[in-house]
Amino acid sequence: MNLPVPVVTIGLLLASNIFMTFAWYGHLKHKAAPLAIVIAVSWGIAFFEYVLQVPANRIGYGHFSAAQLKTIQEVISLSVFAVFSWAYLGEKLTWQHGVGFALICLGAWFVFHDWG
Template identity: 85%
Template sequence: MNLPVPLVTIGLLLASNVFMTVAWYGHLKFKAAPLITVILVSWGIAFFEYVLQVPANRIGHGQFSAAQLKTIQEVISLSVFAIFSWVYLGEKIGWQHGVGFSLICLGA
């Protein structure tokens, strides 16, 4: 079964951004962990981001321009981060964040 290129591209970008967000911000709950450990674990997690991000861009390029791929990635990244910071880190998302994210998405 061949899935549409936009669906595959966006799905891979979504999954890669989940790994990226965990790699970049997941350690914030483990402040007692040694920094070198956090760095190495984050690199290990980020590997999977690249395993998904690179094919997403390769598959999507042609259907989307490079600028469109980057824009899609940024919008997904903000969305994933907002959910992650609320669910995992327990941070409240206020209306100011919504306005800021919306303006970034609008600009993109």
């Protein structure tokens, strides 16, 4: 089955961002762990982010511009992080987060809008 390029690209970017969010922030629940161990584990997790991110960009480039790929990645990254910070770290999401995210989405709309 051949999936459309946007579906494959966005799916890979979503999966890669889940790995990267855990690599960058997962250790915050384990503050007693030695920093060297945390760095090594984070690198190990980040490897899988790259295994997904690089093909996502290769597959998506041409259908999307580089700026559009980066915009998609950033919107996905913030979406994944919002869920992660709430579900994993137990942080509260406030209206300020919502407004900030809406402004970022507005910026993404400008990147994707064809002004002719």
